[in-house]
Amino acid sequence: MAKVLELGKSIDEGVRALLRFLLESGKIKGVLTLTKISRDDDVAYSLITNSELVEDTVPLYPLMPSNTAKLLTRLTLLEPMTEPIAAVVKPCELRGFIELIKLNQGSLENILFISSTCGGVYSLKTAEKGNVGEKLPQYWESIKKMEVPPDVRPTCKGCKYFLPYSADITVDLIGKEYNGKKCEILINTQKGEEFISGMEGELKEVEIPTEYIDSYRNKRLAEREKIFNEIRVEKFGLEELINIFGKCIGCHGCRTVCPICYCKLCYFDSRESDYKPINFETELERKDGMRIPPDTILYQIVRLTHISTSCVGCGMCSDICPVDIPLSIIFSMMGESVQGMFEYVPGKNVEEKMPLITFKTEEFVELEL
């Protein structure tokens, strides 16, 4: 049985009404959410403190200009929020932030997490020229029919974590009409209850039908398999890796936008990884030639090793890549394997220790000699 607050408004209006209520009642001092920022359909995250500006917000817009986990880290890295705020986040962004909390990169204190059952986001390239605005009606239609929208990010299409784990308040979106007459808000925690109390609406206790969640998850899993099969990981090997990553230009954009990559000075920017002239000469003695700057594929595999236990499959890396390498699919696929091996779901539970800082006295016996 779940507690639900039903608003007699469309989901679009209902979420804004919720944010307005929270700001006007003084329960929060600011809300971090997507906002329309220009004449075109450009959206960006903003920390809104004036309730009048809630009018310009588009909290559930299917776009992710940056992963909110990174923004929340920026806010709470040095110390926890001193005044309460709300953050409207997608499930993967919230999971990313929980992982960052485990890595001491932020704090959960004084933040009310509002999430939704997530239908996926469009890639940044689709957002150019206001294309997302054109696709919106079709997007909401797919959501209502519980189908996977056809041209969202591949990692979104195949994502099975569309139910947010640690949100205080969840807006029920999948299977519902976005511009209809009803907005159902699930209240998951006591904190959520405290913040939402006083808001106008009908408080109910409902049974969440698990069959519809399971059937939708199956659709997502089917898409996931399709996408992974296209990459054909059985074909992988050094040669295929070089084919895929050969055109990487070493811009490290994937690292900059990844919520999990938080190192102040990445190994690959440090002096440790610089080649001295003698290193080049030694390499040239063995090989006929070497790519400059060197260690492009090494960077990818090492980054994979460092973050795969925490990869939340948000898909920012593929979006940012200037040469369209299917990074998010590869990383998310490897992430799934590694997380499965350690029986770990990143961002599910903030108390659960990350796999590499814990151990069992008997495990992986097949690997040791």
Next chain:
Amino acid sequence: MEEKFEPQMVGFLCRWCSYQAADLAGTSRMKYQPNIVFTRVMCSSRVDPIFVIKAFFHGADGVIIAGCHPGDCHYQEGNYYARRRFALINKIFEKLNLEPERLRLAWISASEGPKFAKVTQDFVNDIRKIGPNRTRKEIFL
């Protein structure tokens, strides 16, 4: 004329157990082929995945990490973490088909000189069969 393949391999030995085992194998005049170049670290958990992956991508034909037996680590838990890290690297190499046979993890205590010689020799023999690492000649890495 084809050059005979002589494996060039890398090893990381923990100072308290496996490195002493290597010393013991040496003083007892146990024979094993010198194809592995060993680096001493204080504990097997010092081995960052970067060491292993970098060695592999710079042409090492095989990489071995050797430490104390689980439960006997000089620093209590180091080798447990090393085992997990190795599992991670192994799984990634396995999924990407990058020849995980070239990576090995062994627990060798300080008194196990013969085991050290055997593990080393076996590894060299296996790598001889597998052949050279293609990253050695690869240009676009």
Next chain:
Amino acid sequence: MKGAKILVDNNREEVILEFLKKGLDRTCFDAILIPLKVPSEDSFAYVLLKNPSLLDRASALPPVMPVQGAKALYSLTKQGKFKQKVAIVMRPCEIRAGIELYKLKQTELENIFLISIDCPGVLPLSDYIKDPEKGTDAFKETVVQWGSEFTRPVCKICTRFSMVASDLHIGLLGAEDRNIFLIPRSEKGENLLESLDISLENDMESWVTKVKELQEERKKKREQEHKGLKSKIEGPDKFLETFSKCINCHNCMRVCPICYCRECYFDSDAMKLYPENYLMRAKNKGGLRFPPDTLLFHLGRMSHMVFSCVSCGTCEDACPVSIPIAQVFALVADNAQELFHYVPGENIEEPHPLATYKEEEFRDIEMPYVETYTKKEMKDG
């Protein structure tokens, strides 16, 4: 000006690679740094090679610039001088950026042999990768017409596509398809041609004339474009609109050859503030865009590197939301460099404008202070 005219049998690319092969064989240089086609055949990457057979996949004038050549040179020499002699084949803007990096003490040019080539422009990377075959055809047309609608926007208005301070220049302009020019630009260049038994018996007049003619055309076009661009971006509203899509990924900074700082100021702790600070700023305005300081990053980066900006356009290629960043920076760079009559990478002896000064200059900026306060000071005694 004297140079050498080489007859072309098949295509010009082949002749250039033959020439480089000869240089390698006769150990005029020990290695060559030149773009090679990547295994997936949809891009190019700089490769340092010693085996001449690898030159079969090389291109002295590839259709794209995935990595700015100066960045490759930086990677090669940032930790010290190269002991072996390396010949580097790059486009003029890459050479100029390399020389700017030398002035900033980030590259070493000893034992480096700079070879430049006339450049008609490059195609945007994402266009080429989507369809390499179409891209190759588009580039062929670009070479023939010396410019086309397919190139980067800043390439279309580039005036410095030739005549750079390299050691040897490969001239394509003013020569019909059956020739290329080898023009030494330094003593090192002259010595190289001599050691390869290539005599400088040809007059380069036709090259000089054609280059100057095209430069005049481009100068006019550049002025026109910049005027149009200025009216589109000037003023706070229009400027904000230009950068409204920016997601602060910092790709532009990372691929820029001039931006060499290991830890950019805009990634450093200086930009990481306490939460009260962000909340306070948000309260002052009613809201604060997140991540904040987008314009600060762009204007700050501009103020740091614009004197050395060579308008290569690599930043625009790397931008995931297609902001015309290279065009904006090129406009500001032209104006800023004009203040000091400075052309980045043109003269290796000329110091960077901010690394030198004159005791008397920019009176027109300081005058208002002097006028307002000297009289008052004199009155107050």
